[in-house]
Amino acid sequence: MGGSSLTSKKTSRFIQEHVVGLKCRDCGKEFEIAPLYVCDECFGALDIIYDFEKISFSKSDLKSRENTLWRYKEFLPFEAPEYVSEIKAGFTPLIRAKLLAKKLGLKELYIKNDCVNPTYSFKDRPAALGVTAALSFGMKSVGCASTGNLASATAAYAARVGLPCYIIIPNGIEVSKISQAQSYGAKIVAVEGTYDDANRLATQAAELFNIGMVNINLRPYYVEGSKTLALEVAEQLNWEAPDVFIVPTASGAMFNAICRGFEQLLELGLINHLPKKPVVAQALGCNPISKAFKEGRDYIEVIENPNTIAHSLAIGNPGDGVYVLRRLKQGGLAEDVSDQEIIEGIKLLAQNEGIYAEPAGGVAIAVLKKLVEEGKIQEDERVVCYVTGSGLKTPETLKGKVEEPILIKPQVKYLESILTWQK
Amino acid sequence: MAKVEVFLPSLVRKNKNISKLSIEASNLKELLDQLVKNDYVDKDKLFDEKGELKRLINIYINGKIERRLDANLNEGDEVSFIPTVAGG
Numbered sequence: 001m002g003g004s005s006l007t008s009k010k011t012s013r014f015i016q017e018h019v020v021g022l023k024c025r026d027c028g029k030e031f032e033i034a035p036l037y038v039c040d041e042c043f044g045a046l047d048i049i050y051d052f053e054k055i056s057f058s059k060s061d062l063k064s065r066e067n068t069l070w071r072y073k074e075f076l077p078f079e080a081p082e083y084v085s086e087i088k089a090g091f092t093p094l095i096r097a098k099l100l101a102k103k104l105g106l107k108e109l110y111i112k113n114d115c116v117n118p119t120y121s122f123k124d125r126p127a128a129l130g131v132t133a134a135l136s137f138g139m140k141s142v143g144c145a146s147t148g149n150l151a152s153a154t155a156a157y158a159a160r161v162g163l164p165c166y167i168i169i170p171n172g173i174e175v176s177k178i179s180q181a182q183s184y185g186a187k188i189v190a191v192e193g194t195y196d197d198a199n200r201l202a203t204q205a206a207e208l209f210n211i212g213m214v215n216i217n218l219r220p221y222y223v224e225g226s227k228t229l230a231l232e233v234a235e236q237l238n239w240e241a242p243d244v245f246i247v248p249t250a251s252g253a254m255f256n257a258i259c260r261g262f263e264q265l266l267e268l269g270l271i272n273h274l275p276k277k278p279v280v281a282q283a284l285g286c287n288p289i290s291k292a293f294k295e296g297r298d299y300i301e302v303i304e305n306p307n308t309i310a311h312s313l314a315i316g317n318p319g320d321g322v323y324v325l326r327r328l329k330q331g332g333l334a335e336d337v338s339d340q341e342i343i344e345g346i347k348l349l350a351q352n353e354g355i356y357a358e359p360a361g362g363v364a365i366a367v368l369k370k371l372v373e374e375g376k377i378q379e380d381e382r383v384v385c386y387v388t389g390s391g392l393k394t395p396e397t398l399k400g401k402v403e404e405p406i407l408i409k410p411q412v413k414y415l416e417s418i419l420t421w422q423k
Numbered sequence: 424m425a426k427v428e429v430f431l432p433s434l435v436r437k438n439k440n441i442s443k444l445s446i447e448a449s450n451l452k453e454l455l456d457q458l459v460k461n462d463y464v465d466k467d468k469l470f471d472e473k474g475e476l477k478r479l480i481n482i483y484i485n486g487k488i489e490r491r492l493d494a495n496l497n498e499g500d501e502v503s504f505i506p507t508v509a510g511g
């Protein structure tokens with residue numbers, strides 16, 4: 001690609017010098033940096049191309065950088081605008097889960113706790129990049145199609161940069177996720193239908209009303225944010241890749257981004273091998289990717305009517321589905337779990353590690369448990385489990401699944417029969 | 424013959440100024456033929472060398488994915504062309 005490809009970059013703010021263009025994942029056609037998301041020849045997804053030769057980066061550079069996802073600027077298209085980065089997304093804790101490991105029969109298990117992001121899910125990462133992309137291209141409004149978490153993340157960053165935000169959701173997602181997004185001033189449209197209906201409408205809205213829909217027409221930039229989930233884990237493991245990592249998966253965008261993150265770390269010599277077992281974790285009630293994987297297909301059969309308590313993972317027609325299947329062919333696993341297993345997963349994590357996750361996190365833990373029991377993950381493998389959203393966003397989930405509080409009169413005698421363990 | 428509303432994203436259409444069209448056709452194949460004949464889209468934009476609809480483009484009739492070219496169209500149907508890679 002020649003120097004002329006750089007022309008439009010001059011008009012886009014924040015874009016870094018080593019960002020060369022966009023490239024089609026399917027046919028390899030290259031494009032200049034612009035708000036494009038699919039190839040005009042084959043409709044394949046576009047990814048950002050970096051010229052890593054143009055930069056020098058060493059691990060020690062990180063010492064002086066902020067503990068946010070923006071510390072990995074060499075791997076990101078944009079230099080952070082202050083008002084985006086100051087809310088401090090990313091660089092979340094990687095926690096050694098000793099009790100849970102013991103319970104499951106593993107030696108080395110880590111939880112990447114992404115519940116503690118500014119808007120309480122991993123979606124802060126892609127949304128921060130997506131909204132920066134909208135600013136960079138001078139767009140006048142942003143938005144997204146969302147299963148819940150992206151709504152709040154996009155709305156929060158839109159508020160920080162002062163852009164109006166339009167969000168399209170399927171009707172029936174958790175109430176807390178909606179009120180959180182509304183608190184940031186976003187306009188929410190609920191569609192009588194599935195996420196895929198919301199997504200289709202958002203794709204049309206992006207074009208008809210010229211909106212920067214972060215996960216649609218700004219998708220190549222947006223997904224780069226999720227790549228930092230790999231970069232952080234590598235740094236936190238002292239620059240070693242885990243053997244296994246487990247990702248709760250809906251569209252497959254995050255899973256792909258994490259894989260790409262590890263690949264780029266390897267390319268730059270920052271780790272010396274790739275994780276050998278990437279795992280896609282889905283809900284049984286919406287499992288288009290794991291079903292295709294198990295049936296040995298390289299294409300997705302759309303799940304028309306997803307039915308699971310993991311609303312955030314209810315995407316029946318995953319945009320990155322075929323690409324995820326392509327990666328799994330090189331090695332990896334996909335598994336799905338029932339609603340009951342998801343709830344058990346949430347409790348296992350909370351009761352052994354003190355981390356309260358939303359159903360997506362429960363999916364990751366339940367899939368981990370299942371694969372260990374089936375001998376597909378071995379005792380001595382080093383495992384990282386991505387827990388991607390907070391349980392406070394989904395209070396409905398445990399309703400009726402945990403003991404009710406015991407109601408007593410305010411006299412100490414009533415505690416006697418209850419707090420027996422104190423004796 | 425039924426009059427249907429067609430949403431053509433700029434990615435697909437030739438004339439960059441039109442995004443919505445009203446077209447008469449009784450099934451999907453007829454609609455696609457019309458779009459090509461009236462020069463709204465290039466044939467090889469939507470179909471591969473084997474003459475099959477490209478894998479990474481979805482056609483929706485009233486919000487439901489349809490890949491059968493003989494699928495019937497009814498008066499007022501909304502037909503949209505959407506790339507698969509979007510959202511989530």
Ligand SMILES: Cc1ncc(COP(=O)(O)O)c(C=O)c1O
Binds near residue numbers: 148
């Ligand atoms: C908490 C949580 N985890 C995981 C996912 C799945 O992400 P992806 O659609 O990139 O596969 C989502 C998607 O909305 C989510 O909200």
Ligand SMILES: [Zn+2]
Binds near residue numbers: 024026029040042
């Ligand atoms: Zn292509």
